Amino acid sequence: MEFTTGGRLEVRITPADVGKRVSVRRLTGAVDGAEKFTDTVGVLTSWDENVVLITRRTGETVRIAASSLVAGKVVPAAPARRRGPAASFRELARVAARAWQPVEREALGEWELRASGGFTRRANSVLPLGDPGMPLDEALTRVQGWYDLRGLPAYIQTATGAEGTQEVLCAELEARGWRREVTAELRVGALAPLADGDSTAHVTLDRAFDEAWLRRYQRFDEPGPHVLKVLAAGPSVWFASVAGEGGVPAAIGRCVVDGRWAGFMAVEVDPARRRQGLASAVMHALAARALEEGASAAWLQVESDNEAAGALYDGMGFATHHRYHHFRAA
Missing domain, CATH: 3.40.630.30 (Gcn5-related N-acetyltransferase (GNAT))
Known part of the structure; x- marks a missing residue:
């Protein structure tokens, strides 16, 4: 993985790059006097108080001390080659949603609240394909109240690993105490x-x-x-x-x-x-x-x-x- 310009390691990312896919190298210690480094690739989801958060394709969030970074750069939003039929994340998210249609639904901006008496999380979760039309904390309060009225736990379905997916939203939910319970793959x-x-x-x-x-x-x-x-x-x-x-x-x-x-x-x-x-x-x-x-x-x-x-x-x-x-x- 090449990070150098003119033979020097450079950190070429800043907090302004939050939401972009990045590749970073950080110092993790030394073995027998030799410095040891670790590389991480994913979406930069937060850079706050000297802590950098990077969300990988799997949904795992990696916490990195900004002071440990020795190199970093913005990389293409998705791998150039992919097996299977070409499709965008939004297209597949909507197709999958139509295959698991809820009994009850309600729009919250560009979010869709879905309920079906608790049968399958795919029909009992929020599908957030855009802006909820209000600040995130207010939207989450509305979501919890909507599911509380129906006696159901509040779930939000997010995605990672493709262009246009929701790594930043995943990190924001984790920061507010939401727990990731299930991870699945959509295959084509x-x-x-x-x-x-x-x-x-x-x-x-x-x-x-x-x-x-x-x-x-x-x-x-x-x-x-x-x-x-x-x-x-x-x-x-x-x-x-x-x-x-x-x-x-x-x-x-x-x-x-x-x-x-x-x-x-x-x-x-x-x-x-x-x-x-x-x-x-x-x-x-x-x-x-x-x-x-x-x-x-x-x-x-x-x-x-x-x-x-x-x-x-x-x-x-x-x-x-x-x-x-x-x-x-x-």
């Missing part, structure tokens, strides 16, 4: 190769889900009306199932087709039937149907610590576009 990939898979499993596709499908989903204690509304809503929704024992599907999935995008979610497999290709079979069938409807690109969401699902989607050609996080009010 080409749709046609996903539909080319071959499987011996028979997958049934339907516009609606039934009680048996819900029994395999198992993401709630009792599926109330809010669960049913969220799952059924979307531009063009398909449900997949593979027959299993006892009237419960061996595998299920959900796909929402929205223009050029096909979103895959709720892919669940009976633990006793895993490693039999059932998840892949469900994905292949849903992808083929999405192609018929004119989609060409695929997306999905997977929690960052779900290594098994991550490996499956790696093999299907999905690449991480950005990461998103749910911050909960203290």
Whole structure:
């Protein structure tokens, strides 16, 4: 990583660069008389009282004493090369939001407050795609009051790791005591190769889900009306199932087709039937149907610590576009 000009290390960033992507080198000590340095790349989210905060693509915030900096520069807002279909953060955020539509919503400036009786944070959190139209502290007070009235915890969904994401907002929430509870990846990939898979499993596709499908989903204690509304809503929704024992599907999935995008979610497999290709079979069938409807690109969401699902989607050609996080009010 090159920081020098004319052979000298230089710190070429200032507090005026907050919000920009930077690369810095800092002195972290000495080993056997030799100085030791550490490099950090991310968005400069704060420079206050001699402490620099840099938020990495993963959402992790690194605190650095400004006095320890030996080099630093502004770098391009996002890597020049990225695998998968080209898309902006805002486009994908809106597509994902339409796939998990809330039962109730309200605008706060350019923020959207969403509630669905607590079923899935994606439909029970604020989507802050712009300015709330008021100072941040006032907006956060309004957010907490809105969710308090509904007996729900206040969550804000933010994103990091792509051009136009919300590293600065993440840092501001952390500074106000909001806790990051969950981090997930939004991955993208080409749709046609996903539909080319071959499987011996028979997958049934339907516009609606039934009680048996819900029994395999198992993401709630009792599926109330809010669960049913969220799952059924979307531009063009398909449900997949593979027959299993006892009237419960061996595998299920959900796909929402929205223009050029096909979103895959709720892919669940009976633990006793895993490693039999059932998840892949469900994905292949849903992808083929999405192609018929004119989609060409695929997306999905997977929690960052779900290594098994991550490996499956790696093999299907999905690449991480950005990461998103749910911050909960203290």
